[in-house]
Amino acid sequence: MSAKYDLIVIGSGPSGQRAAVAASKLKKKVAIIESRSVVGGVCVNTGTIPSKTMREAVLHLSGYNYRNVYGMNYRVKEKITMADLAFRVQGVIKTEIDVTEAQLSRNGIDVIHGIAHFLTPESIRVEGPETDTTLEASRIVIAVGTRPATSPQVPINGRTIINSDQIMDLPKLPRTLIIVGGGVIGVEYTCMFAVLGVRCTVIEKRGKLLEFCDQEIVETLSYHLRDSRVTMRLGEELESVEELPDGTVVANLKSHKKVSGDALLYAVGRQGNVDDLKLENAGLQADSRGRIPVDENFQTTVPNIYAVGDVIGFPSLASVSMEQGRISVARAFEDMHTVSNPSFYPYGIYTIPEISFIGKTEEQLTEEDVPYEVGMAYYREVARGQIRGDTTGRLKLIFHRDTRKVLGVHIIGEGASELVHIGQAVMTLDGTVDYFIETVFNYPTLAECYKVAAFNGLGRLHRYQ
Numbered sequence: 001m002s003a004k005y006d007l008i009v010i011g012s013g014p015s016g017q018r019a020a021v022a023a024s025k026l027k028k029k030v031a032i033i034e035s036r037s038v039v040g041g042v043c044v045n046t047g048t049i050p051s052k053t054m055r056e057a058v059l060h061l062s063g064y065n066y067r068n069v070y071g072m073n074y075r076v077k078e079k080i081t082m083a084d085l086a087f088r089v090q091g092v093i094k095t096e097i098d099v100t101e102a103q104l105s106r107n108g109i110d111v112i113h114g115i116a117h118f119l120t121p122e123s124i125r126v127e128g129p130e131t132d133t134t135l136e137a138s139r140i141v142i143a144v145g146t147r148p149a150t151s152p153q154v155p156i157n158g159r160t161i162i163n164s165d166q167i168m169d170l171p172k173l174p175r176t177l178i179i180v181g182g183g184v185i186g187v188e189y190t191c192m193f194a195v196l197g198v199r200c201t202v203i204e205k206r207g208k209l210l211e212f213c214d215q216e217i218v219e220t221l222s223y224h225l226r227d228s229r230v231t232m233r234l235g236e237e238l239e240s241v242e243e244l245p246d247g248t249v250v251a252n253l254k255s256h257k258k259v260s261g262d263a264l265l266y267a268v269g270r271q272g273n274v275d276d277l278k279l280e281n282a283g284l285q286a287d288s289r290g291r292i293p294v295d296e297n298f299q300t301t302v303p304n305i306y307a308v309g310d311v312i313g314f315p316s317l318a319s320v321s322m323e324q325g326r327i328s329v330a331r332a333f334e335d336m337h338t339v340s341n342p343s344f345y346p347y348g349i350y351t352i353p354e355i356s357f358i359g360k361t362e363e364q365l366t367e368e369d370v371p372y373e374v375g376m377a378y379y380r381e382v383a384r385g386q387i388r389g390d391t392t393g394r395l396k397l398i399f400h401r402d403t404r405k406v407l408g409v410h411i412i413g414e415g416a417s418e419l420v421h422i423g424q425a426v427m428t429l430d431g432t433v434d435y436f437i438e439t440v441f442n443y444p445t446l447a448e449c450y451k452v453a454a455f456n457g458l459g460r461l462h463r464y465q
């Protein structure tokens, strides 16, 4: 006998959780299957939450944010160890797992631990240390996420050659670290280790870091990276990695250069977790990177099966994955109204300093021949910037020259990922740059940067009209 549900969700990361909870709110009988012993997925256990907690611990213990105020030698702790960082990370992970478990249980969702695979498009087998069962449902959401990409040329050993899941396993802080991949993961960890005094070298095969960001913002970040003694090897592709008898590692580049270090972080992208799913039994197929194709409703080519989160590819963010989970269920059961516009989804990149943006970049608008104007505000121009000691932050407002509609907001500096939501609200409500002129902001706040940037931009507009 197999247990029957209205919805089975495979994977308990942010996308799976939100799909399960949304269906439970519609009074559906829901099961969520998770192959790990705990819920929360990459987000809670190895990715978002650990990395953001480590960043906070790094910033606090190193005294980095207050060095401009109290001097370059200001420290909260002189010798920071991996154990100092792990202590805080483990605490937050545990709490987040508890919060997630409580939420699933409160909503009456059955959590089943084991590896799921399809028997047919409507039935799933779950096998685990304590489970061997078959479930059936009229609708299934695949939310299995991704894992770090591997290469036969990069012998990951979990000690000196690691991927982003293994940061907390580093036995000690290396003196030198090679980071392969100048994407979000590579750059975020580079910033943290550089602030801890580790000499970092980033190897990125493209000519730019974070190529989807506004390039002026990336240039500002690059200035900070260089200031923290980071070496950037852009336009260089890794070929292979070797571990030397003395325990150090060497990265061999395609250009025949060699880069040596005490440890290497391999962060060149991620691969969908589809290998165990036996997708063929459901009539589904993933691409070479394990991504499952879906339409705008997150429906796969098999009508009763939906896929959400990182396993469908771009943008692979926890924030967006949650929304995809919710929308997929609304579409699957057709009795929940949802409005969601991906053009107004923000990005938060937790580099040091942090970067956040919404809307279009200058590069995109130029490509699309949109007449735009830019207003810039520097944190040092507002009192809160001086008080906080962040005098290098900046907020860039991009608006249409004719309609004055806000087209993009790009921020680098303290609090960027919170500050961006003001711009997001204005853009979502179809507002213009005038909103910032006509609105009173608390004083002294970083939010005032919006007003300064608006005045700056309108000043330029009138100058050139």
Ligand SMILES: Cc1cc2nc3c(=O)[nH]c(=O)nc-3n(C[C@H](O)[C@H](O)[C@H](O)COP(=O)(O)OP(=O)(O)OC[C@H]3O[C@@H](n4cnc5c(N)ncnc54)[C@H](O)[C@@H]3O)c2cc1C
Pocket (backbone or CB within 6 Å): 010, 011, 012, 013, 014, 015, 016, 033, 034, 035, 036, 039, 040, 041, 042, 043, 044, 046, 047, 048, 049, 051, 052, 114, 115, 116, 117, 143, 144, 145, 146, 164, 185, 273, 276, 277, 308, 309, 310, 311, 316, 317, 318, 319, 320, 321, 348, 350
């Ligand atoms: C280092 C790092 C930092 C990040 N930082 C951020 C950030 O700051 N902000 C942000 O928005 N995003 C961030 N992300 C991205 C974010 O973590 C992901 O977008 C998010 O976790 C994706 O959620 P998901 O539900 O698709 O999958 P996941 O969180 O990957 O969860 C999928 C779950 O499915 C389970 N599973 C897989 N196969 C099976 C199976 N066959 N049977 C049962 N269960 C299965 C897995 O065990 C896993 O628990 C970061 C990612 C990493 C790696």
Ligand SMILES: NC(=O)c1ccc[n+]([C@@H]2O[C@H](COP(=O)([O-])OP(=O)(O)OC[C@H]3O[C@@H](n4cnc5c(N)ncnc54)[C@H](O)[C@@H]3O)[C@@H](O)[C@H]2O)c1
Pocket (backbone or CB within 6 Å): 180, 181, 182, 183, 184, 185, 186, 188, 203, 204, 205, 206, 236, 237, 238, 239, 267, 268, 269, 270, 315, 316, 317, 348, 349, 350
């Ligand atoms: N703050 C956040 O929102 C956040 C933080 C971390 C991760 N994430 C998500 O996690 C996902 C994965 O991140 P990622 O950084 O691993 O992947 P990515 O695809 O963003 O970046 C990988 C980088 O590695 C480079 N690369 C690939 N092969 C290489 C080689 N042989 N030599 C040198 N460079 C090489 C690529 O050009 C690319 O720039 C992202 O899609 C991101 O959305 C988000």
